[in-house]
Amino acid sequence: MFLCYFSEMPNSSYPEDEALRRHPDDHPARDPGDTVLLLSNKYFDRVKGAQLFSERFDQYRLAEAVGFDGVMTNEHHTAPFCMQTRCNITSAVAAAITDRVKILQLGNPLPLWENPVQLAEEIAMLDLISGGRIIAGMVRGGGTEQLANNFNPVFNRDRFVEAHDLIVKTWTQPGPFRWEGDNYQVRVVNPWVLPLQQPHPRIWVPGVTSKESIVFAAEHGYPYVCLSTTLEKTKQIWELYDQVAQQVGFTAGPEHRGYLMRCHVADDEETARRNAREFTWMQGEFTGVGKSVWTAPTAYSTWEARQARVQHARYQDSFDLQVANGTIIYGTPDQVIVKIRRWLQETRPGMLMLWGSDGHVSQRDSMRCVELLGTAVLPAVREIGAELGLLDPFECHAPVSVASPQPV
Numbered sequence: 001m002f003l004c005y006f007s008e009m010p011n012s013s014y015p016e017d018e019a020l021r022r023h024p025d026d027h028p029a030r031d032p033g034d035t036v037l038l039l040s041n042k043y044f045d046r047v048k049g050a051q052l053f054s055e056r057f058d059q060y061r062l063a064e065a066v067g068f069d070g071v072m073t074n075e076h077h078t079a080p081f082c083m084q085t086r087c088n089i090t091s092a093v094a095a096a097i098t099d100r101v102k103i104l105q106l107g108n109p110l111p112l113w114e115n116p117v118q119l120a121e122e123i124a125m126l127d128l129i130s131g132g133r134i135i136a137g138m139v140r141g142g143g144t145e146q147l148a149n150n151f152n153p154v155f156n157r158d159r160f161v162e163a164h165d166l167i168v169k170t171w172t173q174p175g176p177f178r179w180e181g182d183n184y185q186v187r188v189v190n191p192w193v194l195p196l197q198q199p200h201p202r203i204w205v206p207g208v209t210s211k212e213s214i215v216f217a218a219e220h221g222y223p224y225v226c227l228s229t230t231l232e233k234t235k236q237i238w239e240l241y242d243q244v245a246q247q248v249g250f251t252a253g254p255e256h257r258g259y260l261m262r263c264h265v266a267d268d269e270e271t272a273r274r275n276a277r278e279f280t281w282m283q284g285e286f287t288g289v290g291k292s293v294w295t296a297p298t299a300y301s302t303w304e305a306r307q308a309r310v311q312h313a314r315y316q317d318s319f320d321l322q323v324a325n326g327t328i329i330y331g332t333p334d335q336v337i338v339k340i341r342r343w344l345q346e347t348r349p350g351m352l353m354l355w356g357s358d359g360h361v362s363q364r365d366s367m368r369c370v371e372l373l374g375t376a377v378l379p380a381v382r383e384i385g386a387e388l389g390l391l392d393p394f395e396c397h398a399p400v401s402v403a404s405p406q407p408v
Contacts, residue, residue, distance in 0.1 A: 036290025066374020107137025225258030254350035278359030
């Protein structure tokens with residue numbers, strides 16, 4: 001199995017009482033409690049922000065030391081729940097402070113790039129300086145990302161697909177060539193920085209309930225990573241993925257299945273439960289909410305996908321409900337191992353990303369969580385994975401890739 005550590009790197013230092021009340025100078029569209037998009041950045045604590053970055057990278061160093069196979073990076077914009085504003089910057093730091101772990105980008109929001117060739121260059125540079133450790137996760141970006149970066153959400157999926165095709169062609173076809181597409185026109189494609197991995201870094205696709213994203217991943221043979229979906233929904237995702245895989249000519253297995261699990265481990269159950277409650281911090285139980293018209297703006301996705309996203313959000317309202325359905329896991333190492341075994345048996349992923357802490361969990365408790373995961377949980381999970389035959393992509397064949405239309 002491929003076992004990876006993740007931190008959302010939130011900025012939880014802002015005064016929540018200010019977020020929960022309304023001020024005369026607030027943007028008229030912001031309601032009390034909204035922190036996504038319109039909470040004023042005058043509440044950003046620069047000193048604390050620097051400290052939080054340092055602490056999260058210490059967690060990544062420790063994750064490598066205790067035996068994780070990878071560390072995961074991502075990006076979001078204009079919200080306190082994530083301070084990673086550029087996936088490639090976080091990945092560059094991770095490459096510099098580690099020697100062995102893969103750097104899993106989940107991921108770069110392709111539609112936000114005006115020049116995908118430059119993104120291809122940046123990922124290639126990261127792959128070179130990391131010694132071929134980059135996994136190039138590609139995402140559409142959340143709804144608020146479109147608004148924060150001044151992009152029309154109507155064109156989000158079209159831009160995603162075309163940017164993907166251009167990036168893959170940039171990595172695999174010698175230049176110079178010209179690209180004339182519907183969304184991107186590039187006179188000369190001929191970068192002199194190409195990835196170390198051949199034909200290119202592995203591409204993984206993360207997501208929640210979007211049918212279109214699942215189909216896209218399966219059509220290209222890319223692993224799909226479920227982001228904390230329920231057990232029932234996860235099984236439905238794999239059923240659809242497997243169907244599409246058969247249609248395009250391959251049989252999907254654990255090497256195509258990933259899962260991001262919110263999992264906090266402590267020396268005692270009481271501490272673990274208290275810290276695990278912080279996973280609801282960015283869901284709005286404390287603060288950290290945004291209007292649905294921001295998170296899922298009109299035309300950002302199909303009506304079916306939008307309804308599925310609403311249903312996915314419903315189970316997040318209650319901490320106890322999320323614990324009951326297994327989307328938040330906490331406990332001592334022995335308790336957590338039992339819960340992880342269930343997920344592995346029923347959903348059979350070859351890649352498991354463990355999101356250890358969120359919100360206001362102290363650095364001491366976060367580091368202890370990483371330590372316990374590495375020394376006590378990962379060895380047991382590897383044994384379970386071997387018992388169940390849960391091979392990851394690096395233990396299997398080269399990545400499957402289905403050709404896409406290539407503008408010239």
